[in-house]
Amino acid sequence: xxxxxxxxxxxxxxxxxxxxxxxxxxxxxxxxxxxxxxxxxxxxxxxxxxxxxxxxxxxxxxxxxxxxxxxxxxxxxxxxxxxxxxxxxxxxxxxxxxxxxxxxxxxxxxxxxxxxxxxxxxxxxxxxxxxxxxxxxxxxxxxxxx
Amino acid sequence: xxxxxxxxxxxxxxxxxxxxxxxxxxxxxxxxxxxxxxxxxxxxxxxxxxxxxxxxxxxxxxxxxxxxxxxxxxxxxxxxxxxxxxxxxxxxxxxxxxxxxxxxxxxxxxxxxxxxxxxxxxxxxxxxxxxxxxx
Numbered sequence: 001x002x003x004x005x006x007x008x009x010x011x012x013x014x015x016x017x018x019x020x021x022x023x024x025x026x027x028x029x030x031x032x033x034x035x036x037x038x039x040x041x042x043x044x045x046x047x048x049x050x051x052x053x054x055x056x057x058x059x060x061x062x063x064x065x066x067x068x069x070x071x072x073x074x075x076x077x078x079x080x081x082x083x084x085x086x087x088x089x090x091x092x093x094x095x096x097x098x099x100x101x102x103x104x105x106x107x108x109x110x111x112x113x114x115x116x117x118x119x120x121x122x123x124x125x126x127x128x129x130x131x132x133x134x135x136x137x138x139x140x141x142x143x144x145x146x
Numbered sequence: 147x148x149x150x151x152x153x154x155x156x157x158x159x160x161x162x163x164x165x166x167x168x169x170x171x172x173x174x175x176x177x178x179x180x181x182x183x184x185x186x187x188x189x190x191x192x193x194x195x196x197x198x199x200x201x202x203x204x205x206x207x208x209x210x211x212x213x214x215x216x217x218x219x220x221x222x223x224x225x226x227x228x229x230x231x232x233x234x235x236x237x238x239x240x241x242x243x244x245x246x247x248x249x250x251x252x253x254x255x256x257x258x259x260x261x262x263x264x265x266x267x268x269x270x271x272x273x274x275x276x277x278x279x280x281x
Contacts, residue, residue: 011166011167011171012167013195013199013202014166014199015167015199016199017206018203019203020199020200020206021159021207022159022160022203023200023203023204024156024203024208024214025155025215026153027149027152028156030215031218031221032220035274038274039274039275039278046149052153055154055156055158055160055161056157056160056161056249058161059157059161059164060161060168060250060253061161063166066165070169072172073169073170074169076172078172081254082256084241090240091258091262091265092261094239094240095236095262096265096266096269097236098232098233098237098240098266099267099273100232100236101230101231101236102244102270102273103272103273104274105219105220106220106221108177108233108237109178110177110200112233113181113200114215115215115217116201117201117204117205117208118217120217122221122226123219125226126226126227126230128230129227130231130233131181131185132231133233135234137234138238141239
C-alpha cells in the first residue's frame with residue numbers, strides 16, 4: 001500500500017469519527033427527535049433538526065467551493081463524484097421509499113450505524129434489515145426495474 | 147447546551163467531515179453509498195475505516211460528556227424491520243440518503259440531490275405524521 005492510500009484510510013477514519021460525534025451531538029441519532037421533527041401534526045413540532053442540516057451545509061459549502069478550485073484531491077489522483085445529472089424515476093421513487101422508511105422508525109443509515117454503540121437490539125435489527133434492503137436493491141431490483 | 151445549539155454544532159461537524167473527505171480524499175460522505183459499496187465488496191478498507199469512525203464518534207461523545215447520546219426507540223419490532231428494508235432499498239435505488247443528498251448534494255447545488263431531499267422529506271413527513279396519528 002502506498003503512502004497516499006494509507007493516509008486516505010486515516011482520513012476516512014477521522015472523517016467517520018467526526019461524523020459520528022456530530023450525529024451524537026446533533027440529536028440525529030434519536031428516533032424520538034426525528035419523529036418530533038417529521039411529525040407535523042403532533043402539536044409540539046420540534047424544528048431543531050433544521051439546524052443540523054443548516055449547520056452541515058454552511059460548513060460543507062466552503063469545502064465544495066475549495067474543491068472546485070482544485071485539479072485533484074490532496075491524497076488522490078482524481079475526484080470521485082456522482083456523474084448523473086438528470087432527475088429520473090429511480091431517484092424520485094427510491095427517495096420516496098427511503099423517506100417512508102425514515103419516517104416510520106426515525107432511523108436513517110448513518111445514525112442507525114452510530115446507534116449500534118448503544119447496544120440496543122432494535123438498532124441492530126434495523127441495521128440488518130437495512131443491509132438486506134441494500135443487497136436486495138443492488139443485486140435484484142436493480143436488474144428488474146427499468 | 148440548548149438543543150438548538152447542540153444541533154447546530156453537531157450539524158457543523160457533519161459538514162466538516164463532508165468537506166474533509168471531499169477535499170482530501172476526493173469522495174462524497176454518503177453513508178448509504180459507503181455501506182452499499184462495503185456490502186458489494188468494493189473499496190473495503192476505506193469504507194470500513196469510515197464505519198469504524200461512525201462507531202468511535204459516539205463513544206468519544208460518551209467519554210466527553212459522561213453520558214451516551216439519547217436513543218429512544220419509537221417503533222415496534224415488525225415496524226423496525228419494515229422500515230429498515232425500506233430505508234435500505236430506497237437509499238440505494240435513489241442513489242443516496244440524508245447525508246449524500248441532504249448535506250453534500252445540497253452543498254454542491256445538485257439538482258438531483260435537491261429533488262431527492264425534497265422527496266424524502268415529504269414522504270418522511272407523511273409517514274411520521276401518519277404514525278403519530280396512529281400512536
